[in-house]
Amino acid sequence: MKKRIATVSLAGCFGCHMSLLDIDERLLDLLQQVEFDRTPLNDLKRFTRHCDIGLVEGGCCNEENVYTLQEFRRNCDVLIAVGQCAVMGGLPVMRNAIMHSEDPLRECLETAYLNSDKIYNPSNRIPSDEALPLLLDKVYTLADVVKVDYQIPGCPPSGETLWNILEALLAGRPVELTYEQLRYD
Amino acid sequence: MSDSFKFEIDGVEVLARRGQSIMQAADEAGIYIPRLCDVEGLEPQGSCRVCVVKQNGRVVSACTQPVIEGSIVENESEEILGYRRDLVRMLYHEGNHLCPICEASGRCELQAMGYRLGITQATKYPYLQPVRPVDASHPDIVLDTNRCILCGRCIRASRDIDKKHVFEYVGRGIRKRVGVNGYNLADTDIALSDRAIDLATCPVGCIIQKGRGFFAPIGERQFDKRPITLGILPVKERSEQ
Known part of the structure; x- marks a missing residue:
């Protein structure tokens, strides 16, 4: 039976998904072995059934990210954090290093929407529509929120790296990355 | 040659002179012992501990420990590699090391050490995400202390080679940091030509x-193709040059 893969981008830039597409024609080889469940690649928004592998890009910066990540953990046997944001927070995590005051989130939002000369915001309000997920007090890595089985560093990890790891995982053998395939940038 | 003697690193017989540190003897023999706070031309201070080895069963820092005649040194054993991985991970978790946006990415020795040790998996350590200042006051130089690993190389270079004492350690324990001798960097007599500012x-x-940020393209940076050895070539390769 084909293995089922789900992917998602939380607080990420979809760079890691682009990198997955970078495996080029090997995507066809991959599709021989796997079936994609919930993923932006086929635009499925919900899990149709339990999956074998979950690839998660990006860290957690709002409550929707946490909800989605927990859903992935429940529905995937092997959960893989893909890319620097999922592994250590990535660029969004810069928010944590500047937010150490009494009311850090308010300070951050006021700087972004109210107290800067470069902002055009006639309503003078911080966006608070019900449809917008609430921001977390800081950015969390995936391992902070759920149990993560594997981590693939890189910004993004190259297509070669992803292919190498997926191939090894599907074949059930240990991954051997070359020196060039392990990168933190 | 009466003051030279033999000892062993990972089963290889190495010749050392009296008074040499384990690292000096290993360097001369073309055996690379990983290191971060030690660099050629500066007084070793043994603070990063990445160069830990076992000499006759005792864990010591290779850059400061003198060689004992006839001793047996472990350098690449699984136990020692485990110590080094933990040390490098802790350095990563203690500062704000954002490789994707860093100018030094690709020529960074901390990053190269991570690659060399094959660090990928999550650790039990928390990311401390400290609040640290960036000093961009100087017209030619920026000091981004988010990335500092307290190796003290700039301190020793400025003190011993430039004779300017621009940098110094301030505070203790987790609050220890590198400070500048003045209100900010522009307030000191530091210059681009100083050894402390040298890329190495x-x-x-x-x-x-x-x-001078991002001067080498990705793929051609210092550690893109070859793991870090800091110019220590095996004896065989050296004789070919």
Whole structure:
């Protein structure tokens, strides 16, 4: 039976998904072995059934990210954090290093929407529509929120790296990355 | 040659002279012992502990420990590699090391050490995400202390080679940091030509020369193709050059 893969981008830039597409024609080889469940690649928004592998890009910066990540953990046997944001927070995590005051989130939002000369915001309000997920007090890595089985560093990890790891995982053998395939940038 | 003697590193017989540190003897023999706070031309201080080895069963820092005649040194054993991985991970978790946006990425010795040790998996350590200042006051130099690993190479270079004493450790324990001798960097007599500012001095991206970021393209940076050895070539390769 084909293995089922789900992917998602939380607080990420979809760079890691682009990198997955970078495996080029090997995507066809991959599709021989796997079936994609919930993923932006086929635009499925919900899990149709339990999956074998979950690839998660990006860290957690709002409550929707946490909800989605927990859903992935429940529905995937092997959960893989893909890319620097999922592994250590990535660029969004810069928010944590500047937010150490009494009311850090308010300070951050006021700087972004109210107290800067470069902002055009006639309503003078911080966006608070019900449809917008609430921001977390800081950015969390995936391992902070759920149990993560594997981590693939890189910004993004190259297509070669992803292919190498997926191939090894599907074949059930240990991954051997070359020196060039392990990168933190 | 009466003051020279033999000892062993990972089963290889190495010749040393009396008074040499384990690292000096290993370097001369073409055996690379990983290191971050030690660099050629500066007094070793043994603070990063990445060069830990076992000499006759005792864990010591290779850059400061003198060789004992006839001793047996473990350098690449699984136990020692485990210590080094933990040390490098802790350095990563203690500062704000954002490789994707760092000018030093690709020529950073901390990052290269991570690659060399094959660090990928999550650790039990928390990311401390400290609040640290960036000093961009100087016209030619930026000091981004988010990336500092307290190796003290700039301190020793400025003190011993430039004779300027621009940098110094301030505070103790978890609050320890590198400070400058003045209100900010522009307030000191530091200059681009100083050894402390040399690209080879700061192992990470803490001391940055303005206008020189990202000078090497990805794929051609210092550690893109070859693991870090800091120019220590095996004896065989050296004789070919």
